[in-house]
Amino acid sequence: MSDLTKLSLSDARDGLDKGDFSAVELTQAHVQAMDSHRELNAFITEVPDLALERAKEADYNRSHGQAGALEGLPLGIKDLFCTEGILTTAASHILDGFTPPYESTVTANLKAAGAVTLGKTNLDEFAMGSSNESSYYGAAHNPWKKQGDPRNLVPGGSSGGSAAAVAAHMCLGATGTDTGGSIRQPASFCGIVGMKPTYGRCSRWGVVAFSSSLDQAGPMTRTVRDSAILLSIMAGHDPKDSTSADMPVPDFEAALSGDIKGLRIGLPAEYRPDNLNSDVAALWDKGIGWLKDAGAEVVDISLPHTKYALPTYYIVAPAEASANLARYDGVRFGLRVEGDSLDDMYAETRAVGFGAEVKRRILIGTYALSAGYYDAYYLKAQKVRQLIHQDFVTAFENVDAILTPTAPTPAFPIGENSDDLIAMYLNDVFTVPASLAGIPGISVPAGLSNEGLPLGLQLLTKRWDEETLFRVAGVLEHAAGFSGLPSDGEG
Amino acid sequence: MTFLIKGETETWEVVIGLEVHAQVVSDAKLFSGAPTDFGANPNSQVSFVDAGMPGMLPVINEICVEQAVRTGLGLKAQINNRSVFSRKNYFYADLPQGYQISQFDLPIVGEGTIILDMPDGVSREIGIERLHLEQDAGKSIHDLHPSKTFIDLNRSGVALMEIVSKPDMRSPDEAGAYLRKLRSILRYLGTCDGNMDEGSMRCDANVSVRPVGETELRTRCEVKNVNSVRFVMQAIEHEARRHVDVYESGGEISQETRQYDPNKGETRSMRSKEMAHDYRYTAGLAPEFTDPAPDDAASIWIGSDPNGARAFDGTVTIAVYDNQATFDPCSVHPDGTANGETVRDPACDNASIEVRWENPTKNTDGTPLTDLAETEVYFGTAAGVYESSVTLPADQTATRVDGLKIGSTYFVSAKAVNSQGIRSEWSNEVELTAAEAAVALGYKRAGPLRSFARRVTQWAILRPLWRRTVYRTG
Known part of the structure; x- marks a missing residue:
């Protein structure tokens, strides 16, 4: 039975179609995998009973010719998506006991297509972090370990639980959200495919907001094809989200032609600093060679404002977060710590309910928006953001896609960067620019470091061109031939 | 009709500007489909958006925008082609989101005028500084329990027009005439019912005094939330006389927010400038790029084009x-x-x-x-x-x-x-x-009216190549 967890999402779909196994069997196999990998702390809430019930329905639907595109396929849902009737925590103490009476648009789309929800995956608190260590429910662990080193590694973040669960074959795929790299960086750390669509491709309705101008949902899977399949269902216009695009969702799976002959691939000089990790640099070179071999033309480009992206991000995102998190005040839902006055109650509730990283970002954001500092910080950051966006617009006049590393390093041991915020924030140095520009990006697992840890390569395209993104990613995936399962992922 | 206060040493002129909050006549709230009926049971007209639930997003009610534009036209005002909503951040128990969605830099309506016909036959032209749309807060009820406060969110998210005058009024009578005229215009246009006793029109008065002949404005005080025309006039007179007393006894006026007590006929301090909130306005949280991207900006575009549109039908x-x-x-x-x-x-x-x-x-x-x-x-x-x-x-x-x-x-x-x-x-x-006949109501939108939940439709999906559709009123 455990073999069923070895399948990709598309193979599982085809297997169900052919009647090789049932949705109940498929779901049971993944429920068992969840049981046997509990030490990874990938899930905050597991709902195996609901999942098996849903699987039975899926088998019924399929036998009656009513199978949806994802009928009976078990998925993990990042615990930032509100799920009707299922505890939703954002990995924060302050949402204690919050069970939404509504379902986010993205998860509703998945449900409507027949997907089975296995549970809610772990994340950094309110998606603020690059290691999943800021979760109130404890760090999730990376299924991978360095050769000869027993220490547990971080899965990356913020979608660390989703990445660990997919890498350890606890689910066929999972949802993530990406604000500055929160899908792509954990995908790189865990050796899976993580895709951030164009801002506006997926509805943000029902997703707990971190930074409204950056947040975007996307799929986390083991293959590029699975990523394309999931995004086709997750995406789409939603009148409840004014920033979701009212444009047709292409058949992304159909875009995987495998043919990139004549495409121009840009290599930004700014992504290769002198001190770039040598394994990362070497893998990038390999990736360049694979795309050349497949018939693409490689072009050196410049994205001159790249060095300002991280500081800009750490103004914009906390500023928006400081407003978005004001609603967690103990008045209407979640945690309340009583106080002698309304102000006391606010202070106590928020002091107890928020963790250190969330508090830090609320303070940074509040400061950046406050009178006397607004122009110097927030307004300037907005202007720089425009320049960063323009960098990409200019670049894409000349190239069809951009190839870079996803993260500057492989996964690091839990606790290693806890005291060094700059080192932690630098994890997102290659992913943040695309977030600020609103363009789509994907991390494809492409090889191993010399310590045996997975490394991803990132592809970027212009806005709304996910089809080219998937097409190039498919070629990269095929050439890399990445197949290394985590040492303890054999289940 | 000149209104001057004769003091011990000087004769003083009063300078008045008024901020009126007028509740927009609309079936649904500014950013949600919840109804707006007055007098409903507490918390019976509250959507997830109005309650500030996690993951909820505002969607503009185009009817409210249209009402604001109509009001702007009635005030002979500039209708701004580009208008942006901002978050005004502060904590209060009846403000579920922890911020009010309001407008700061780019209001829907800019400068206009109201002409007052005073009883002495003189016409006075009062400038309008701006009109912007914003969400109302909920209601805190403090007198139902000795130690608890009850919150009613029915009003949370209801659309208000804040109409700000220039400091052009010089007497309580002019302030009264302004309010009555404004109320007539709003009622005539059907954009606000003007019922001050139900709170659907509320007034803040900014008052300062200066010796006759002085041209600089002196420090003003804001008298908040006065709920009848008569009380506004009384509050202005009391506040002006207070200023004169302070100046003539050698004191200084400090900028502050004050409250009028109609029973005692006096104003008293609510909070000083030092205690004033820093609202940390943030505009348009969707990325706003200037290239022709399909989802260009989280902002509303309004056209006021004399040849642009067919407005009211018929007469x-x-x-x-x-x-x-x-x-x-x-x-x-x-x-x-x-x-x-x-x-x-x-x-x-x-x-x-x-x-x-x-x-x-x-x-x-x-x-x-x-x-x-x-x-x-x-x-x-x-x-x-x-x-x-x-x-x-x-x-x-x-x-x-x-x-x-x-x-x-x-x-x-x-x-x-x-x-x-x-x-x-x-x-x-x-x-x-x-x-x-001058101005027509033009309304640029992304596409045909998209309708759900009481005609609340999406905002901000802009197309570089949108075809302007003419919005027909009535």
């Missing part, structure tokens, strides 16, 4: 008490869009004029007018020279005159008649040139 409607809102029904686009050439609607050769007015309520000695019998409405083609008239019963406050010619200018005035046949003085005169 030209003016108000006899002012000339604040005129619309041209005759300029149409044959293909139904605003892109083609404008032509004149041939039906307009038989145009009508509809005239509306408000009946007087007082006799000249100030006693209530109880026996109004008729209204005489006069029409002419030159100012002060009337060629025809109609006499109408007192309960009729509008009439329609057919057969007026496009391209001609008409002058309209009225007299009220009581049961003894005594006629009032002339009302003000309004002038209408039908063919030139």
